[in-house]
Amino acid sequence: MTRHRLVLLRQILAGLEAQGWHRVTSRDLARWAGTTPDTIRKDLSGSGPGAPGAAYEVQELKQRLNQLCPVPPARKTVLVGLGELGLALAENWAFLAGFDGRPNRLETVELPFPLFPTTEIVPVCLRMGIETAVLALGPLEAQKVAERLIQGGVKELINYSPAVLRVDRNRVAVSEFGGCE
């Protein structure tokens, strides 16, 4: 019942529903989730009507999963690093603020949310009640910035930097992208 697999299933289900699927078998789900049908069925066991014989009905299954692993409420998030990568990400995310260490970037760049120098991370995050941050900068800055974000109360880091962060993963959730290694 590893949590990770449940959220993956929920996302897959959402995709299926969006594309108009009506039925799925545990075998299909198993392939997409990278396990066996048995495991899928066990994950779902004891959490819904589901009749044997027929495959799962997509909508009904999605409901089950939403109960089983509640969809996380949208968190207040900020972007750190306004280079090429940061700007590209800014187009698909709804950030509440942005940070960068280079003063000229703060004046040059035009974005639909307020920008601050990285030295202001702690007070700004605390004041705005920020919960998650997206990191898009070089490896050395990333580590320093991550520590400040945590000091500022951030509980989730999404790391686009080419370095793995050394932070207390028992306290904050980290999505590493690892990248080039």
Added chain:
Amino acid sequence: MTRHRLVLLRQILAGLEAQGWHRVTSRDLARWAGTTPDTIRKDLSGSGPGAPGAAYEVQELKQRLNQLCPVPPARKTVLVGLGELGLALAENWAFLAGFDGRPNRLETVELPFPLFPTTEIVPVCLRMGIETAVLALGPLEAQKVAERLIQGGVKELINYSPAVLRVDRNRVAVSEFGGCE
């Protein structure tokens, strides 16, 4: 002994060594890896001299981990999607080729590797022996492109698209970034 944790440890160790650390305790490693000291010690048990009483020596530990989970050989990788995001990624990765569905992009963009239309994915990947692909495009295209890449023999997908891929995870490794959900 979950594999995932071992590679995380190895990466953390590499970072420590790069920054001149000499010693680490299992408790520090546990914090950074998001587990308990017991688990860390079990992971490392039976794989090296390591004396009780003193903490681990960073260099020696790194050697142990390199034996325990061999560092993966650099794979031949391509980039699919030459939008803002793709171009930003192209600066930090060593791609062997790039793909995009829009013909004008292929002529407009200037990159240090050959570019092809997405219709050419299968033959180009097969010919070049491509093993991994980075996806940086919209959700609908991502799914189609992923299927073609797999048909082209790709064994690892690194997904920067805001959609989770529906592919056989028993056959290909997928790093989802999930993103905005």
Added chain:
DNA sequence: CTATGTGAAATACTTCACAGCG
């Protein structure tokens, strides 16, 4: 007193086997 190493107990997860429904 704090640190690692390690067998034993406890727990979590997966696989197997089979009952029962389309």
Added chain:
DNA sequence: CGCTGTGAAGTATTTCACATAG
């Protein structure tokens, strides 16, 4: 037949307890 649901058996992983070295 193929599919789900589920208890039982089997594995894997984590936690506990303690021996032992700095």
